Amino acid sequence: MTTFSFKSALSFSIPEIAALFTRGFEGYFVPVQMTDVALQTMIRRDGVDLAESRILFKDDEPIGVALIARRGWTSRLAAMGIVTEARNGGIGTWAMKQLIEEARARAEKEMFLEVIEQNTAGVKLYQKVGFETVRRLVGYKLENPQGKSKGKLEEIDIRDLAKLISAHGLKDLPWQLSGETIAQHTPPSRAYRLDDAYCLISNPEAEQVVISSVLVKAGSRGAGLSPVLMRAVFSRFPNKTWRVPAIFPEEMSPIFEEVGMKREELSQLQMALTL
Numbered sequence: 001m002t003t004f005s006f007k008s009a010l011s012f013s014i015p016e017i018a019a020l021f022t023r024g025f026e027g028y029f030v031p032v033q034m035t036d037v038a039l040q041t042m043i044r045r046d047g048v049d050l051a052e053s054r055i056l057f058k059d060d061e062p063i064g065v066a067l068i069a070r071r072g073w074t075s076r077l078a079a080m081g082i083v084t085e086a087r088n089g090g091i092g093t094w095a096m097k098q099l100i101e102e103a104r105a106r107a108e109k110e111m112f113l114e115v116i117e118q119n120t121a122g123v124k125l126y127q128k129v130g131f132e133t134v135r136r137l138v139g140y141k142l143e144n145p146q147g148k149s150k151g152k153l154e155e156i157d158i159r160d161l162a163k164l165i166s167a168h169g170l171k172d173l174p175w176q177l178s179g180e181t182i183a184q185h186t187p188p189s190r191a192y193r194l195d196d197a198y199c200l201i202s203n204p205e206a207e208q209v210v211i212s213s214v215l216v217k218a219g220s221r222g223a224g225l226s227p228v229l230m231r232a233v234f235s236r237f238p239n240k241t242w243r244v245p246a247i248f249p250e251e252m253s254p255i256f257e258e259v260g261m262k263r264e265e266l267s268q269l270q271m272a273l274t275l
């Protein structure tokens with residue numbers, strides 16, 4: 001009879017966890033090649049607790065990884081991947097039930113996750129163990145936007161943007177957009193302000209630039225400030241491909257559509273479980 005078990009990720013090295021992560025996401029919707037540096041950045045930025053994260057075993061073989069991020073009363077399944085040959089054999093369900101029990105035992109109140117909406121196995125699994133959809137998360141893309149903008153951008157410290165997001169952002173923002181996560185971003189990413197609109201972008205020297213946050217202060221919404229800011233950023237760094245990862249609440253989609261960005265096919269579901 002097969003037996004499932006797990007061990008704390010703390011007793012494994014970063015290269016070992018990264019290698020298992022890559023195998024666990026083989027054949028995924030987007031190619032995943034986890035490097036040691038990318039894993040370390042994810043741990044630091046997203047508040048992953050390696051002591052509470054788990055390496056999954058089928059009999060004596062390590063066959064998967066489940067990363068758990070934690071902040072106050074809340075935790076998040078930051079990633080779960082099972083190697084192809086062990087999928088669809090019940091270990092995903094077994095692991096989720098254990099992880100939920102462990103979160104309860106830590107006296108946490110809520111657990112979050114995001115899953116690609118088109119990932120049938122993932123969505124089914126999370127619903128089965130009790131997660132409910134909070135909202136759809138969408139992504140956008142735009143190649144080489146044209147047009148000049150005379151808006152004057154001011155570069156600000158990413159930490160100051162993070163404080164504003166905590167004060168003015170939606171209260172239940174997805175984990176990666178929260179003020180706590182944004183505060184962990186560092187150069188070469190940059191934060192800009194124009195009037196009462198703010199954004200965070202990845203290294204603008206690269207060919208592809210990721211928009212990691214867009215915020216308009218609460219009292220200034222509805223005045224069209226965000227397109228002015230985004231056009232100013234596009235025009236400051238010409239000839240780029242701009243990407244908005246599928247972590248933005250669908251209710252924010254008008255701000256990306258207004259500047260001509262095209263919706264990505266893959267979307268995610270933000271899901272929550274009251275513990």
Ligand SMILES: CC(C)(COP(=O)(O)OP(=O)(O)OC[C@H]1O[C@@H](n2cnc3c(N)ncnc32)[C@H](O)[C@@H]1OP(=O)(O)O)[C@@H](O)C(=O)NCCC(=O)NCCS
Nearest residue numbers: 080081082087088089090091092093115120121122124125
């Ligand atoms: C998603 C994943 C973690 C699920 O783990 P698993 O061990 O395969 O899950 P289980 O065997 O417990 O199956 C969970 C449910 O999904 C269903 N399922 C599994 N694979 C499926 C597939 N390819 N298509 C449709 N349903 C599938 C199972 O039938 C089961 O539902 P049931 O209990 O009603 O029968 C695993 O498939 C995986 O690692 N995939 C690649 C990485 C990934 O997608 N991670 C999740 C990102 S958040």
